[in-house]
Amino acid sequence: MNLAIIGAVLAVVGDLWIVVLAFRTGLLWGFGCFLVPPVGLAYGALHFREAWKPLVIAVIGLALFFANFGQPSRPS
Numbered sequence: 001m002n003l004a005i006i007g008a009v010l011a012v013v014g015d016l017w018i019v020v021l022a023f024r025t026g027l028l029w030g031f032g033c034f035l036v037p038p039v040g041l042a043y044g045a046l047h048f049r050e051a052w053k054p055l056v057i058a059v060i061g062l063a064l065f066f067a068n069f070g071q072p073s074r075p076s
Contacts, residue, residue, distance in 0.1 A: 007064030014058025016039055020052050 015033075016042040025029030025047065034041040044055030 003044065004065050004068040007061045007066070007068065010061025011058050011065060012061070014056075014061055017043055017054035018051055021047070021054065030067045 015037060019030060019033045020038070022033040022043050025043075029039075029043055033043050040058070041055070042057070044051040048055070
């Protein structure tokens with residue numbers, strides 16, 4: 001469960017960072033990234049030089065979040 005929480009936090013931080021960078025580029029990019037999350041990944045790919053750090057953070061966060069669901073749950 002802790003891995004999912006850490007992954008979710010990293011994904012949100014990376015995504016918000018991408019949204020801020022997108023708004024600096026233009027209003028359409030900013031609103032697109034804010035309202036449609038996959039647009040943020042497209043923005044990160046198209047503007048890789050300036051957005052590689054938040055893109056990597058968001059992808060690692062998503063990987064940690066979804067990796068947690070493959071683990072068997074522990075009995076309480």
